[in-house]
Each structure stands twice: as C-alpha cells, then as structure tokens.
Amino acid sequence: MCMGNGRLSLPAGVRDMLPEEAARVRQLENVLVHLFASWGYQEVIPPTFEYADTYTRKGSSQSPGYLFRFIDQEGEVVALRPEFTTPIARLVSTRLNRASLPLRLFYLGNVFRYQSNVVGGQREFRQAGLELIGATGARADAEVVLLAAEALLAAGLRDFHVLLGHVQITEALLAASFAPAGIPPAREALMGKDYAGLNRMAREYGLQPETWQVRDLHGGREVLDRLRTVLPEQGNGPARELAEVWEALSTCGLENLLSLDLTLVRDLDYYTGMVFEIYAPGLGFPVGGGGRYDHLLEQFGLEAPATGFAIGIERLLAVMPSSPQPPAPPDYLVGGKTTGDVLAQARELRRQGYQVELLAAGISREQAREAARVKGAKELCYLD
Amino acid sequence: MCMGNGRLSLPAGVRDMLPEEAARVRQLENVLVHLFASWGYQEVIPPTFEYADTYTRKGSSQSPGYLFRFIDQEGEVVALRPEFTTPIARLVSTRLNRASLPLRLFYLGNVFRYQSNVVGGQREFRQAGLELIGATGARADAEVVLLAAEALLAAGLRDFHVLLGHVQITEALLAASFAPAGIPPAREALMGKDYAGLNRMAREYGLQPETWQVRDLHGGREVLDRLRTVLPEQGNGPARELAEVWEALSTCGLENLLSLDLTLVRDLDYYTGMVFEIYAPGLGFPVGGGGRYDHLLEQFGLEAPATGFAIGIERLLAVMPSSPQPPAPPDYLVGGKTTGDVLAQARELRRQGYQVELLAAGISREQAREAARVKGAKELCYLD
Numbered sequence: 028m029c030m031g032n033g034r035l036s037l038p039a040g041v042r043d044m045l046p047e048e049a050a051r052v053r054q055l056e057n058v059l060v061h062l063f064a065s066w067g068y069q070e071v072i073p074p075t076f077e078y079a080d081t082y083t084r085k086g087s088s089q090s091p092g093y094l095f096r097f098i099d100q101e102g103e104v105v106a107l108r109p110e111f112t113t114p115i116a117r118l119v120s121t122r123l124n125r126a127s128l129p130l131r132l133f134y135l136g137n138v139f140r141y142q143s144n145v146v147g148g149q150r151e152f153r154q155a156g157l158e159l160i161g162a163t164g165a166r167a168d169a170e171v172v173l174l175a176a177e178a179l180l181a182a183g184l185r186d187f188h189v190l191l192g193h194v195q196i197t198e199a200l201l202a203a204s205f206a207p208a209g210i211p212p213a214r215e216a217l218m219g220k221d222y223a224g225l226n227r228m229a230r231e232y233g234l235q236p237e238t239w240q241v242r243d244l245h246g247g248r249e250v251l252d253r254l255r256t257v258l259p260e261q262g263n264g265p266a267r268e269l270a271e272v273w274e275a276l277s278t279c280g281l282e283n284l285l286s287l288d289l290t291l292v293r294d295l296d297y298y299t300g301m302v303f304e305i306y307a308p309g310l311g312f313p314v315g316g317g318g319r320y321d322h323l324l325e326q327f328g329l330e331a332p333a334t335g336f337a338i339g340i341e342r343l344l345a346v347m348p349s350s351p352q353p354p355a356p357p358d359y360l361v362g363g364k365t366t367g368d369v370l371a372q373a374r375e376l377r378r379q380g381y382q383v384e385l386l387a388a389g390i391s392r393e394q395a396r397e398a399a400r401v402k403g404a405k406e407l408c409y410l411d
Numbered sequence: 412m413c414m415g416n417g418r419l420s421l422p423a424g425v426r427d428m429l430p431e432e433a434a435r436v437r438q439l440e441n442v443l444v445h446l447f448a449s450w451g452y453q454e455v456i457p458p459t460f461e462y463a464d465t466y467t468r469k470g471s472s473q474s475p476g477y478l479f480r481f482i483d484q485e486g487e488v489v490a491l492r493p494e495f496t497t498p499i500a501r502l503v504s505t506r507l508n509r510a511s512l513p514l515r516l517f518y519l520g521n522v523f524r525y526q527s528n529v530v531g532g533q534r535e536f537r538q539a540g541l542e543l544i545g546a547t548g549a550r551a552d553a554e555v556v557l558l559a560a561e562a563l564l565a566a567g568l569r570d571f572h573v574l575l576g577h578v579q580i581t582e583a584l585l586a587a588s589f590a591p592a593g594i595p596p597a598r599e600a601l602m603g604k605d606y607a608g609l610n611r612m613a614r615e616y617g618l619q620p621e622t623w624q625v626r627d628l629h630g631g632r633e634v635l636d637r638l639r640t641v642l643p644e645q646g647n648g649p650a651r652e653l654a655e656v657w658e659a660l661s662t663c664g665l666e667n668l669l670s671l672d673l674t675l676v677r678d679l680d681y682y683t684g685m686v687f688e689i690y691a692p693g694l695g696f697p698v699g700g701g702g703r704y705d706h707l708l709e710q711f712g713l714e715a716p717a718t719g720f721a722i723g724i725e726r727l728l729a730v731m732p733s734s735p736q737p738p739a740p741p742d743y744l745v746g747g748k749t750t751g752d753v754l755a756q757a758r759e760l761r762r763q764g765y766q767v768e769l770l771a772a773g774i775s776r777e778q779a780r781e782a783a784r785v786k787g788a789k790e791l792c793y794l795d
Contacts, residue, residue: 034462035505035711038489041458043502046516049454053444060437065761067741067768070433074425074535075459075491075521078418097481100525105422107459118427121419129771132430137459141484151458166750166772173754271750278751279758327419357451366550366655367662370557374663377449384451387513388550 040141040150046354051344052153055182056135059155059338062181063133066174068157071132073114079106082113084326095139095150107139110295112320112335115158120327128161128331149341156317156337160324163332165271168301168319172272175305175315175336176281183348187307187314188284191272192291194298194318195265199258200244200289205232217292244289248273254289265300272301297323301334307346314342355382356403362386362395363410372408424525424534430738435728436537440519442565443539443722447517450558452541455516457498463490466497468710479523479534491523494679496704496719499542504711512545512715533725540701540721544708547716549655552685552703556656559689559699559720560665567732571691571698572668575656576675578682578702579649583642584628584673589616601676628673632657638673649684656685681707685718691730698726739766740787746770746779747794756792 037043044052060070083091095107108114111134119130135155142150157174159167172189179187197217201210209232216224243253251266251273269287276285293302293316302318317336324331358381361373366388373383384404386395392409399407421427428436444454467475479491492498495518503514519539526534541558543551556573563571581601585594593616600608627637635650635657653671660669677686677700686702701720708715742765745757750772757767768788770779776793783791 034465035501037458037461038483038487039485041461043458043498043506044456045502045506046453046455049456052456053454065766066757067766069430069738070437071430072428072433072436074421074427075523076535077421077425081418095481095483097479099422099479101423103422114427117419118429122427122429131768139459151460162771164772166753166769169750169754170769173758177758275749275751275754278749279755354453365659365662366553367659369550370553370659371663373450374557374561382449382451384515385550385554387546388548 040148042149048344050354051347052340055340055344055347056153056155058181059178060133060135062178063155063157063174066131066170068131068133071115071118071134072136073108073111073118073134075137076105076107077114077117079104081117082106082109084113093140093142095141108136109140110138111136111154111156111337112158112295112297113323116320116323116333117327119158119160119331120324120329124329129167130160131157132160133157153340154337155340156315156335158333158335160333161331162334163321165268165275165301167332167334168268169272169275171317171334171336172276172301172303173279173281175303175317175338176276176284178338179305179307179314179343182343184307184314184343184346187305187346188286189276189281190286190288190291190304190306191269192288192302193265193269194300194302196254196258196261196269196289197292199261203258204229208232214292217290218294244287246286248287250287250289268301293318303336305338310342310346312342314339314346356405357382357384358404359383359406359408360386360395360399360402360404361408361410362390362392362398363408365410368410372410376408424532426533432728434738435731436724439566439724439728439731440537440539443562444517444519446558446562446565447539447541450515450554452515452517455499455502455518456520457492457495457502457518459521460489460491461498461501463488465501466490466493477524477526479525493524494522495520495538495540495721496542496679496681497707500704500707500717501711503542503544503715504708504713508713513551514544515541516544517541537724538721539724540699540719542717542719544717545715546718547705549652549659549685551716551718552652553656553659555701555718555720556660556685556687557663557665559687559701559722560660560668562722563689563691563698563727566727568691568698568727568730571689571730572670573660573665574670574672574675574688574690575653576672576686577649577653578684578686580638580642580645580653580673581676583645587642588613592616598676601674602678628671630670632671634671634673652685677702687720689722694726694730696726698723698730740789741766741768742788743767743790743792744770744779744783744786744788745792745794746774746782747792749794752794756794760792 079096094109096104099105137151137153139151159171201213205213209228213228251270254261254266291302297320298318299321300319304313304316307314315336315338319334321332359376361369361383363369373385377383395407395409463480466478478493480488483489521535521537523535543555585597589597593612597612635654638645638650675686681704682702683705684703688697688700691698699720699722703718705716743760745753745767747753757769761767779791779793
C-alpha cells in the first residue's frame, strides 16, 4: 500500500460513520420523524453555524468555552451550533412570529461541543428533538415528556427511566439551604450529580440539614409531600405542576418508568420550569432530556412560553437493542457484454421494485455465477 | 414586541429552512436514498470538519480560500467539508481498505464554501451524491451518469440535459492550442464558461483556430468524429470511453438529454477521465455533476479507480416542479379537561395510525370546535 500525502487521521472528537452504523442512524431517524409528524410536529433546519453571541446571550451563565468558534470572511465571530433550542427560538422569533401558537417544531441534525464528560470525548454528535412553543402549563410539559418516552419506545428501548424535576423548586431549595456564595458551586455539583462534593459543601456553607436531604428529594410521588413540609410555599405552583405531569404520564401507563428528582439541574441554563432527563442502564449520562424555557424566545423579541426535549442519537443507538444485520443482499446481479443492455435491464428491474447491483465490465458468465453466490444475490441476469 | 439582547440576523451565506421547505428537503432526500439503495449503494457519514490539509493536498491546484477553516482546541487547523468526495476517499482508504471492490457508497449532508458564483451567495448548502470505488471504464462511468439522471427523474424533473466531457481530451486540446503560459487562464475561462474571455486569450496567445473551435467541440455524437480529425491520438482511449458512455445512455433512452462538451472543466481538480454536468432551464449553474477520479484515493494510501457525482439539493428544489402544499391537517384534534385522559386518548389514536394534535389545556368544547374548523382537522375528540 503506497502512502500518499493526505492526512489519514481525524481531529479529536470527530469520527466517520461506516455503512452499518449509518444505516442504523437513518432507520432510527426515520422512526423519529414519523413519530414527531404523527403528533403534528413540523421540521425546521437552522444553519450549522451562526453568530456566536446568539449562544452567549447576556444573562446566560453558560461558559462559552464549549463553543466551536471561528471568524468568518466578514470578520464576524460565528459558532457551530452546540444545541438546537436557541437557534429555533431565534428562528421562531424572527421568521415565524406571525404564526398562530402553539407551534410544534422538530429537528434532526448534528451539534458541536468541546466537552470532556462523554465517552470517547466526542465533539460532534447527532440530536433529534422538538419544541412546543406558545403553550404553558403541565399539559404541554406532559406532552413533551410523553413524546420523549414514546421516541425511546419506538426505537425499541424498554428499559429506561425518566427523572422529573423543576428548576424553581431546586432553586428554592438551594436558596433555603446555602448562603449566597454557596449556591453556584452547589448548583454545579448537582449538575454533575457530585453528591459527595455537595456534602463537603454542606459542611463548609452551614447547610440546613432539614431542608436539604438529597436522598429525600429523589423518589416517587411522595417526594412532593415531603417538599411541602420543608418548603410550604413551593407546595403550590411548581409542585402542583409536577404533580399534574406525573398524573398524566401515569394515566398513559408510564408510572413504572418515572421518578422525581428535585435536585435535577440540566446543563443548559435557559430552563425555567419542569425539567427532565431520561436514563438507560449502562450509560453514564442521559439518553435525552429537556424542559420548559419560558424566557428564551423573548431574548430574540418574541414573548412566548415553550417546552421541549432533545435526544442524543449516538447515545440512543448505544443502548438500543442491537440488530447488527449485514445489508440485505441484492435481488439481482446484472452483468454482460454490452454496457447499454446491462444498464437498461438493471433499470427495468429496479423499476419493478427490485434491488439491483451491476457487475463490472469484462466479468464472464462463470465469474458472474461465483459473484452471485458470494454476494448472496437472489437472481443473476447475464446478457450475452 | 419587546426586543431582547439576542442577535436576530444570520451571518452571510447561511439561512433557516422553514417547515414547508424542510418538508420538501426531507421528501426529496427520502426519494434519493431509496433510489441509491435500490442500486446497491450504502450510506456513509464523514464528520462535518476534519484537518484542513485533507482538502489542500500537495498537488492540488485548488485555492484553499474557499475553505471554512478554524483552529481547534488542540491547535490544529481544521476545515468544514467543502465536498464529500475527498473525505469519503480518506474514509475508504483508511477504514474500508479491506472491503472487496467495487464499493458503492452514497452520502447526504451539508457542505460549506466561501464562493460568489451562486445566487444569494449561499455558503452552506446540502448535497446528495455517490461514489463507485474500485471500478474502471465506461460501464462504471455510465452507471453513475445514469443514476444522476435517474435521481432527477425520480425528483419529478423532466426538462434537463447532461453535458459529457473528458478531462484528458480537454487537456490535450488546451496543450495543442495554447502556449504553456496560456493554459491555466484558458482552463479558468472554460471553468467559468467565459467564451468571450477565451476568444480574447486566443488572440493574445496565438491560438490555433483549427484545433480550438469551442462551438465545434459542443454538440452531439458527431463531435467525437470531429475530434478525430483535429487530435487523432485522442480518438482511441478517451474518445472511445466517451462513445461507450454515450451508447449506453442512449440504449437507456437518454439520448435526447445528452450532449458532448469537450471543453467541460469542473470546479474540483481531482478528475482524471469522463466528467459531466447536468443543467436545467432557468438555473445558471449545474444541478449536479461528477466524473472519474482515479488518483484521489492513493493520496490516502489506497490505489483504486473511482467515479461518482453530487447533486445540489437546494438547486434541485429550485427547478423541481413545485407542489407548495400546506402541511396536511391532522386527522384528530384531541382536547378536554384531564391532561392524562387527553394524552392517553391521543396516544391510542396515533397508534392506530392517525395524525393527532393536542389542544391546549383550558380550551372549551366550543373553542375546540372552532379550532378544528380553522385547522381543517377531520375529527375532534373532546373528553369531558
């Protein structure tokens, strides 16, 4: 094998998908598109990059270090999209602001992040998700959680569970438990589910143990009753919303998959209400998640509540029941002397619905029989 | 409408696809995937960016100014892919070099180029294409030209034509007609189909008018006979290959769509044999094109001939018979008092194959009737 002068390796964090994996991706994405459309969601496709400050809005606590940024020929700082919710909020606010609400939109595509908390340090990965824009309350939140669960069920996943939380409850618990200086590091620890670190902070910041028992804030429906005893004022709005989402999902038969986690903190900062994450055994990070973000669109000029979710395609493929099927053999191999006759015959068979593969020129009838055997083709068509 | 602090505009050269266009894109891409698969092609997905020098190989005459380049966190210069053929050549050479040839691979995705020769100055656009790797000769070339034409036919396009050329013939004509210093500008003029500029150069560089009559090098099958009189040595190999491709496509009923253009120069420099472009009325640039590239893979360590094509998805959509259909109305609108009942009912209807959309909480039966009328929903299901 002679070596040319091309680079053979790939930069950190990106990879090729070969035919078998690409086929699984396409099959899965087709299932999701069909599901989302059947609930009235329509696809939108924002650009792969846009101005970096779209993602680093004033008031965002997000560190921009995870962004793939570069300067374009106009001298503008642009960034590859790290997620779809922000560009879709911009798109709706600027292009669909006269549409009647609610709007149901879905997306499918790749996102880009410098990050270390994923297996293999992957920096480009695929997401599918949806946004329900212009709908308030538990019904809309329950719709998106149900759809996220339906997406995993449609993908053939049976063994997963859904953690439900609420940003306002978690923030109230943090405020009641920590001195102001302790809140940001405690929130950070919760985001990483670093409960040991949180316990250290509890001692350091003089935690109120009666309000802040992580273990007590994670479990079934009873967690909400416990919340009422420690933070009575949260017993109304937020807790009632969570209870309604819980009831609705239970009615749909998902109760066994649900648990509450009042310390759930998501890795994006625009959430304002219910949040959720979905976990599957054997995967150290969520397959998907989402929540309510009622103030993101107004950053782009449109006041509208919204809720949604995203699923990681590679993560879902990693936990889906695998069916490592080799590609189906062609129905027909077509070969022979005259290129025009061979192509015309292949085209005719393909029109009849067959999968057809051509043999190279110069292959004899004998070699063609052997090729058909090796490939497992159902029929051989050889034109003299 | 209160203005937030988010950027509302997009960088030069990128844009959003709204639901109607996104639906057309998805429908078209599904048609192409089905067609490619039915001819035995399998999908591969290279990363969105890789090392910039993958695209600026030694020996490439390509100016790298069209590349979207940036420096990643490792300090490496990377570039967004400007096309798929080079990354797929790298992928095959490094990951599939033990696969039995020929390999049939297809791709679908976006590419990125700074360029000024397209309407609206678009810099991110979608391509679908395929590569037939490890097959020499006219049969393989005819297969990819036929498949490109079939792709346009499958998309509903009837009015297009296919220009066939050959890099070796064009280069021989340039060498026979121009002094060495005149060849690069003449080639550049041909690439831009700038025949007026070419005529100026002809005077400047002392063109041999008997070999170089652009008009005579563009036409039907007779162009090859004319070639034999001016450049007899090209009458064998390259001209015979072109003739065989022509015959094969004619046998498939494409003769009326074909013409020869022996001055056809493509905008990528890796072509080594037959090249083609497909034009549709009203579009000042090709809908698609491709050709043979027998030495690209060896840049990455695998000696293998190859041929393929790419189609511009936005370009094809621009010339496809448009069917600006509003999205189909939902089969059912489902609303009512209790979120759980509403979701469970909607889920059941969706399982039966209906497209279902939920009404917001708090909508009365009367309002629901009005919503069903406005949306054109076939049925309303309201649960008290």
